[in-house]
Every structure is written in C-alpha cells, then in structure tokens.
Amino acid sequence: MNSRNLITQLTPPAVLSGYRKLRRRMRGEKDASFTGDFASWDDARAASTGYDADAILERTRAALAEVRDGRAAYERDSVLFDEIEYSWPLAAGLLRAAALEGGRLDVLDFGGSLGSTYFQNRALLRGLPSVRWNIVEQPKHVAVGKAEFESDELRFFGSIEECLAESDPNVVVLGSVLQYLEDPRDKMLEIARLPVGHVVIDRTPFWEGERDRLVVQQVASYIYDATYPCWLLSRSRFERTIAEAGFARLAEFPAIDVIAGPVPISYRGMLLDRKRGGALASATDTGTGGTP
Numbered sequence: 001m002n003s004r005n006l007i008t009q010l011t012p013p014a015v016l017s018g019y020r021k022l023r024r025r026m027r028g029e030k031d032a033s034f035t036g037d038f039a040s041w042d043d044a045r046a047a048s049t050g051y052d053a054d055a056i057l058e059r060t061r062a063a064l065a066e067v068r069d070g071r072a073a074y075e076r077d078s079v080l081f082d083e084i085e086y087s088w089p090l091a092a093g094l095l096r097a098a099a100l101e102g103g104r105l106d107v108l109d110f111g112g113s114l115g116s117t118y119f120q121n122r123a124l125l126r127g128l129p130s131v132r133w134n135i136v137e138q139p140k141h142v143a144v145g146k147a148e149f150e151s152d153e154l155r156f157f158g159s160i161e162e163c164l165a166e167s168d169p170n171v172v173v174l175g176s177v178l179q180y181l182e183d184p185r186d187k188m189l190e191i192a193r194l195p196v197g198h199v200v201i202d203r204t205p206f207w208e209g210e211r212d213r214l215v216v217q218q219v220a221s222y223i224y225d226a227t228y229p230c231w232l233l234s235r236s237r238f239e240r241t242i243a244e245a246g247f248a249r250l251a252e253f254p255a256i257d258v259i260a261g262p263v264p265i266s267y268r269g270m271l272l273d274r275k276r277g278g279a280l281a282s283a284t285d286t287g288t289g290g291t292p
Helices: 003-010 013-026 041-046 054-068 088-099 116-125 139-148 160-166 184-192 235-245
Strands: 033-035 074-076 079-081 104-110 130-136 154-157 171-175 198-207 213-218 227-234 247-254 266-274
Touching (some): 041 213, 054 079, 054 139, 074 116, 088 198, 088 266, 130 160, 154 160, 227 235, 235 247
Parallel strands (some): 104 130, 104 171, 130 154, 171 198
Antiparallel strands (some): 033 213, 074 079, 198 266, 213 227, 247 266
16 A cells, blocks of 8 residues: 555545645635525526536446446546545445345445446455446436446336336435435335335435525536535424324435535434335335435
C-alpha cells in the first residue's frame, strides 16, 4: 500500500471530506446544493437540465468501464476513487438477505445506473453460491448496460415487469433514487406489492417537515454540470408509508452524502423487512415503503 492510500485509510472520513471540499473551493469549483420550494414536478423540471443528458451517461460509462476492467477501484456519481468506500450497512443488508435464503442473492436494483452498487460490492459477494444483480433503468442506460456491462451475474431491464419475467429477486436496492422520482410514494407502494422480502435504501435525503419539499439540485461542478428535480422527503410521511406498505424498519444508518439546502437535511439509509400480516405482505416475510 502506498503512503497516499495509507493516509486516506487512517484519516477520519469527516476530515477527508472537509479537506476535499476546501481543495475544490480553492480551485473555484462549486459544491452541490439545493434551491427552491417548487409547487409541482413540472415546475421543478422546467428549472432543471435533467438527469437523462447524454453527457452524464457517457461520463458514467467511461468511469465504470475503468472499474469493470480493474483500472480503478470504485466509482460513485461518475467520479473514480482509489479505494472502495463501502456502505457497510448496505452490504450487511445484502448478505443478510442471502443468508435467509440459503446463500441465494437476487437483487432488483431500481435506478442502479450501469452497476455502481454491484461493482462496489462484488468482492464481498464472491463467496455466495448464487448471485444475480438486475438493474432497472432508463432506456439509454439499459442499452449501454446490455452492450458493455452485462454478464451472467449482471443484467439490465427497462421495467420491473421485464425483470420479474426473467428473475426472482429477494431484495430490492434503492440507492440514491427515491428522491429523483416524480412520485416516490407510488413507487414504494408498487415495490411493496412485489414478492420480495427485503429492501435496502441508501443515500436518501430527509428533513423534519410534515410535507415533502420539492427542490432543484445543483450537481457539484467537479462531477458534471447538471441540475434536476429532487425531493427532500418528510421523515414522518415516509414512516407512515412504510407502515402502510406493511414493512418494518430493521435498522437506520447515516449515508455518505452531505449537501446544503434551504432546510436542515440528513442523508440516511434503511434496512426494511416485510412484516408478518402486513397490509401488502406477500408469502415472503420482509420489504419497504416511501413517499413524495
């Protein structure tokens, strides 16, 4: 291990984050931020450039190709890193889901890009007897994924229905995705109706207001130049959706993101299990819920 990697490992994450932020500011780069309080999704979208820009997809494709081919360790939001920054609670949720089904892990990764979370965790999953990772994404991502990243373990689909026609997932992953959907609550209730027992949520912004707040997110300039609509989810409403969907929260954990906004925000993750006899419970025993 070189001295740079050793220093990185020994330095507390908060100190590293502060140092990186200071260095970017000295270079004149802008941090990510949230602005506004929009009345509708259409209003917020009109004030945004959008997430489906070709430049974003191309940058993500190039970065993940480096990870896929072993020339980089880890990618997050199209940025490459020398060392993998694991979300250990997320990894624990995946391994727990597999353990409860005899080592079988079949993931439905909704909004999973070109495999960011799969490549982040693939080394931890190698000891499992059965691994399949299904990504449901936008059409352009699916086309690139199928052409350049698909394998026996990693598959790409344009809808949840297409995924279920070919696979039998036992865990849903929602990593940094709920806040970018027009109707997060509707999507959570749809997922709750699936025959899936476990849901892992990560990198999702919450605030303490009674309603979900719709803002526009400015991406940090060192990543790429883009803005898009984003929900700051009301924690109390989200808790009610979880209960309505028939899920129980097994654990909650802090996520890696820190973004300034018009109100205090906390990025969180959750492990959710389907409750016995829950409102939307299926034959399996575990799952999740959300809200806009």
